[in-house]
Amino acid sequence: MKRTKRSPLFADQEPDVYVVDTSAWINIDGRPDREVAWSIVTSLIQQGRIVACAAVLTELRENPLYRQRLKPFSEALQAGERGVEDPEYLRHVGVITHKFPGMCKARGMRTPADPYVVALAQLEKYVVVVDESPRRPNRKIPGVCDKLGIRWISSEQFIKLHLVASAT
Amino acid sequence: MADVEYCLVVAEVAVNGKVLEWARDLRGLSLEAAADLLGVPIADLKAYESGRKRPLVGFLRLMAQRYRINFTSLLMPEPLPSERRPTDHRTRRGERPLTMDTLLAIEEVEEALEAFEEIAAEEARIVPSLNIGQAKLSENPVTVAERERRKFSISLDEQYGWRNLAEARRSWRQRIEDRGVFTYMIAMPPDELSGFSLMRNGLAAICVNDREPTEGAKIFTFLHEYCHLLLRKTGISDENPRNRIERFCNQFAASVLIPAEGLRHQIGNITTPHEFTDADVRRLANAFRVSHAAVAMRLEEAGLAPQGFYRRRTAPWEMPKPSEPKTYSDSQPSAIILRLKRLGRLHAATVLRANKRKVINSFDASELIGLQPASFQRLEARIR
Numbered sequence: 181m182k183r184t185k186r187s188p189l190f191a192d193q194e195p196d197v198y199v200v201d202t203s204a205w206i207n208i209d210g211r212p213d214r215e216v217a218w219s220i221v222t223s224l225i226q227q228g229r230i231v232a233c234a235a236v237l238t239e240l241r242e243n244p245l246y247r248q249r250l251k252p253f254s255e256a257l258q259a260g261e262r263g264v265e266d267p268e269y270l271r272h273v274g275v276i277t278h279k280f281p282g283m284c285k286a287r288g289m290r291t292p293a294d295p296y297v298v299a300l301a302q303l304e305k306y307v308v309v310v311d312e313s314p315r316r317p318n319r320k321i322p323g324v325c326d327k328l329g330i331r332w333i334s335s336e337q338f339i340k341l342h343l344v345a346s347a348t
Numbered sequence: 349m350a351d352v353e354y355c356l357v358v359a360e361v362a363v364n365g366k367v368l369e370w371a372r373d374l375r376g377l378s379l380e381a382a383a384d385l386l387g388v389p390i391a392d393l394k395a396y397e398s399g400r401k402r403p404l405v406g407f408l409r410l411m412a413q414r415y416r417i418n419f420t421s422l423l424m425p426e427p428l429p430s431e432r433r434p435t436d437h438r439t440r441r442g443e444r445p446l447t448m449d450t451l452l453a454i455e456e457v458e459e460a461l462e463a464f465e466e467i468a469a470e471e472a473r474i475v476p477s478l479n480i481g482q483a484k485l486s487e488n489p490v491t492v493a494e495r496e497r498r499k500f501s502i503s504l505d506e507q508y509g510w511r512n513l514a515e516a517r518r519s520w521r522q523r524i525e526d527r528g529v530f531t532y533m534i535a536m537p538p539d540e541l542s543g544f545s546l547m548r549n550g551l552a553a554i555c556v557n558d559r560e561p562t563e564g565a566k567i568f569t570f571l572h573e574y575c576h577l578l579l580r581k582t583g584i585s586d587e588n589p590r591n592r593i594e595r596f597c598n599q600f601a602a603s604v605l606i607p608a609e610g611l612r613h614q615i616g617n618i619t620t621p622h623e624f625t626d627a628d629v630r631r632l633a634n635a636f637r638v639s640h641a642a643v644a645m646r647l648e649e650a651g652l653a654p655q656g657f658y659r660r661r662t663a664p665w666e667m668p669k670p671s672e673p674k675t676y677s678d679s680q681p682s683a684i685i686l687r688l689k690r691l692g693r694l695h696a697a698t699v700l701r702a703n704k705r706k707v708i709n710s711f712d713a714s715e716l717i718g719l720q721p722a723s724f725q726r727l728e729a730r731i732r
Contacts, residue, residue, distance in 0.1 A: 206709045239711060242720055265405045270361055274423025281428055284420055287374060288459055289452060290715070291412065291419040311709065313470055 196307045196331075197260060198224070199231045201297050201321060202239045203311040204335040209245040211339070218249060220342045225253045231260035233300055235293035261300060272299040282319040294321055301330045308332040361408060363422060365399035368411070370427030372397075375415050375448045385414045416452055434544055435583030437576075439591045446584070450541060453534040453555060454584075457544075460530065460695060461551045463708075463716055467698070468551075470707045475698055478528040478552050483578040489596050490649075492578065493603030499527070504610045508635060513563035516637035520567050524554065524574055525694040531570065533558040533689055545573040545582040552577050558690075564639025571601035589658075602646040605638045611650065621654040629661065684727050687718050693731050700728055 200208075211217050224230045237254060240246040250257065262269035276295040277284040284295045298321060301308045311334050314322040325332040333341070372382045383390040386407075395401035403411070412419035421428075434454060438444070446454075468475040481499070483492045500523040510516045521531050532555040542565070543556040554573040560566045569587070575597035576582050589595040614635055624632075624647060632643045644661035647653035681689075688696060696717055703713035703724070710721040719727060 202711050203709050206711055242714075243711065244722075265361075267361055270405070270423050271425075273420050274363075275425055277418070277420040278424040278426060278428070281421075284418065285459065286418055286421045286424070286428055287431070287455060288418050289416045289455065295420045315469060319466065 195227075195229060197229050197231060197304070198309050198338065199233065199260075199297055199301050199304075199306040200236070200335075201308060201310040201312075202236050202293055204309040204338070205232070205236070205240060205245065205250070206243070207311045207335045208339065209249065211335075216343070217339045220339060220346060222253070223346075224342065225256050228256070228259065230257065231300070231304075231306060232257040233261050233293055233296040234258055234264050235291070235296040239293050260304070260306070262303065269299060269303065272303055275299075276302075276324075280318055280324050283321065283324055294324075297321065298324055298328065298330065301325070301332075302328055309335055309338045311335050360402045361405050361423070362402060363396075363408065364425055364427070365397040367422060367424050367427050368403075369397045370430075371411070371415055371417050371422055373430075374451070375417065376446050376451045377415070377448060382415070386411060416448070434546060435581070437581075437583045437591050437594050438541060438586040438588065439594070440586040440588040444540065447537055447540060450536045450584075453532075453536050454544060454546075456534065457530075457532055457546055457553050457555050458548075460532075460691075460716065461546060461548055461553055463712075464530070464551055464698060465549055467702045467707050471702075471705060474702050474705060474707060475551070476528040476694065478550055480527045480529065480552070480574075480577055482580065483575065483600075485579060485581075485592065485596055489575075489599035490603045490608070492575070493600045494607065496574075496578070496600075497604050497607055500604070504607070504613070507610075507637060510637045513567065513637055517563050517567045517570070520570055521692065524570055525692060528552070528694075529554055529574065529577065530695050530698075531692040532556070532695070533566070533692075535559045540586075541584050542587050543569040543573050544584040545576040547577060547580065547582045552582075562639055564633065564637075564642065567605065567637075568601050568639055568642050571604050572597045575600040598645060599649050602642050602649060605642050606632070606636050606646040608650070610636065611646065611652070615652065618652055620652075621657075622652060624653055624657070683719060684723060684730055688727070688730060691717065696727060697731050700724060700731075 208214070208217050208221060221230060232250070237246065237250065237257065240250065273295045276299050277286050280295075281287070285292055297308060300306060308321060308325055308330060310321045310332055312320040312322055314320070314326070318324065322332050377385065379390055379393060383393045386393065392401065396403050408422050409419055412422055464475050481496065502519070502523060507516070510519060525531055530551070530553040532553065534555055535558040538557065538559040538561065541557055542560060543554065545555070546553045554570060554577070556566050556569045556573070558566070560569060569585070572585060572587055576585065576593070579593065579596070581593050585594060585597070587594055587598055589598055614632055629640050629643050633640045636643070641658070641662050644653070644658040648655065648657040699708070699713050699716045702708045703710060713724070714721050717727070
């Protein structure tokens with residue numbers, strides 16, 4: 181199920197693939213126009229343009245939106261993720277945790293999905309969809325993405341962008 | 349066979365053994381204790397930590413689970429620099445190292461304060477500001493106690509009117525939270541510490557050991573830790589009077605709980621050291637809704653009981669008690685009540701407010717409260 185690598189020759193012309201963080205999934209589901217938003221999201225999932233890490237899906241497992249919206253697509257959503265035991269991926273997740281211990285809660289008891297999201301986006305050149313504050317640069321995904329040169333957008337911008345794209 | 353070998357090869361992960369050692373140290377585990385926890389021979393754990401042997405991913409996940417540490421931290425290329433732990437004021441049982449349960453409780457409260465700091469950075473008004481005074485060790489703890497008791501606005505009549513120690517504990521805790529201090533009650537080993545206090549960037553927290561023997565002891569610890577905050581000398585306590593700071597905080601706590609005016613009213617015309625009986629101590633403890641130890645300490649410190657009275661009273665209570673088998677009633681408290689007891693109302697209310705104002709999402713709120721978002725409404729109703 182691993183996504184085929186993009187040819188570097190046409191890399192610029194390829195559409196973006198998005199890795200969506202937990203915060204963004206929750207906000208997409210909380211929008212007043214959630215049905216419109218989900219139709220856009222569903223279409224992008226089917227095109228293989230949205231990825232969710234296993235760690236994100238685990239975080240959402242107890243949330244009703246997982247059962248109602250994401251579970252039917254869980255295989256498609258994870259198709260673009262590297263295997264959870266992929267040594268290169270895990271090594272990279274470790275590097276991100278070490279560089280940004282505040283974001284990753286490195287001394288904490290639980291394992292947040294954040295380093296998985298960032299590591300995947302960096303390795304696969306995905307765009308991160310995240311609804312966290314860009315302030316506190318070492319503690320939140322947007323600030324970390326900025327530091328690492330990873331592109332990110334909020335769920336609001338993401339839905340707007342694809343609403344316009346679907347209208348044209 | 350080839351498939352099996354392949355699986356084992358890909359499931360192995362290159363980790364830095366020093367990181368595994370760092371994680372073990374962080375949780376206060378000896379090699380023996382960690383090996384026991386993981387169910388492996390000590391030699392194997394040593395081999396992982398020295399880098400002679402590579403663990404399988406599954407084993408690393410087990411290690412993260414048993415050490416109760418973030419799995420991705422075990423994948424780091426290097427250990428993190430060690431962080432300074434809260435000052436250890438304990439002297440009661442020597443230099444006894446802190447166990448994993450206590451270190452995890454400290455971690456939990458530190459994480460909460462960190463989260464509130466982040467929330468305050470987004471919208472300062474959501475997090476209540478700390479509104480406590482300050483005290484110095486050179487002051488008289490009884491005077492400090494009188495001053496602070498006035499701020500708590502608890503009259504003697506109100507105190508005498510509390511139905512039991514549990515109500516007294518809830519009332520004192522509420523008054524402390526009203527000053528902007530987050531309070532926690534977390535079970536830690538009973539013979540290790542009574543509680544701890546933390547302060548960082550204008551935020552303060554008190555954590556009381558929920559395995560303290562009585563409600564009265566917990567009330568005392570709330571006030572004892574509050575005094576640590578006033579002194580700006582936070583840390584881990586065992587309320588041992590041999591330590592100067594601990595003694596000051598003890599005197600403060602006893603004097604807040606049993607004010608001079610109330611004491612005079614209860615004991616009548618005794619003004620010189622008097623050998624109070626067990627029944628006297630019990631009656632006073634019952635009137636003020638405090639522990640027997642608090643009464644004994646207050647009487648001695650006020651010069652109303654002979655020197656050594658407190659020590660004689662408390663010595664039997666310091667003996668380790670045999671653990672009693674747990675009894676379970678049919679009606680267990682709800683998850684909401686249990687979480688509120690652990691986290692305090694201020695913590696829960698602040699998280700719910702931050703979620704309502706969309707400073708944090710429901711997932712983060714649920715992580716901070718330890719309840720599913722579906723329970724938030726009931727939690728809010730309970731707080732009101």
